[in-house]
Amino acid sequence: MDPETTARTARREHGRRKAALATAAAAVLGAAAVGAIGFGLSSANAADDTTQTTTTDSGSTSSQDQLQSSDSGVDSGSGSAHTGSGAS
């Protein structure tokens, strides 16, 4: 091989190595991100009664999970108070 061909081959090889390195790095970062997200998102599987109703069968958190109002709602008071709510 002449020097120019050798240089071209070397540049191509260098480019392939760089591309492979970038791909590998992206794969590692992607895997890390997926792992972290998967790990973190599982935090949403709260064990309280609100979340149980909004967790999918697979156990993953449903995007429908939301703060929920009471089924029975809140009505006007009609007598002397049993207890009180305020800042604490």
Next chain:
Amino acid sequence: MASTAFRALGTTAEVLVTDPARLETAVELLHEELDAVDEACSRFRADSEISRLHDVAGRQVRVGPLLTEALSAALRAARLTGGLVDPTVGTAVRALGYDRDFAAVTDGPLGAEVPAPGWHRVLFDPARALVVLPRGVHLDLGATAKALAADRAARRIHTATGCGTLVNLGGDIRVEGPAPEGGWQIAVGDDHADAVTRPDTTVALSGGGLATSGTTRRRWRRGGRTVHHIVDPRTGGVPSPRWRTVTVAGKSTVDANTASTAAVVLGDAAPSWLAERSLPARLVGVDGDIVTTPGWPRETELREAS
């Protein structure tokens, strides 16, 4: 009906049952539940599970079922509020001077405001009860742990006694089982300690939870400023003073408390934020103006009734 109140978790704990014969059991179970929550979640106890978690920051550790549930509730609250309620405000709260049991908090220089590092930095697998708390991230589960304690205690007491049960932890209320005729009557005011004797309004609750967050209690002076315990995670400082009291009814006390705390942080946008989530709420501005969301009983009717 019978009731008992005592001090716990730095506030007042109260339990009411529709069958007086079941009160002793209810009180015993409430004490057990509160002790367990304190041992798992108190940032003021060096021997609590959460303090030990801070001690091993950066390492993966397995936590107990109660702390798993409390972390799940706190991180879910953060996610559903877009970070308005964030358990990673521990450092921010301490910088404001709330670094010990509230009764011992004193005036002093105000530290620099420290925005919360963000709930998403906590790596947590609830199915395996595994947590990695990054170094420098300090948790404060106060906003949701007390509400969770009310939810858990009311459920447990009702299951054990079979009677209608109301648990009130410093204004965070959960009712379970058959309510008295007309529902549990709950006075709403700025301060949980005198809401019954000085009610702004009274509502009836037959199920679920009700919580009030406000800036009129748990206040202290720091660096010549008055600060309080509700922190805006985005800034690390106290929220802009728009609402002094926000009361929300929810399916659970955790949901109600999450929403009421978020509303105080959110400020002007809070009524529409609550309405979009169909959460009945009553907001009292720092100037005394009252705003309610759909589902909350009309204020005029309540005043006539009370």
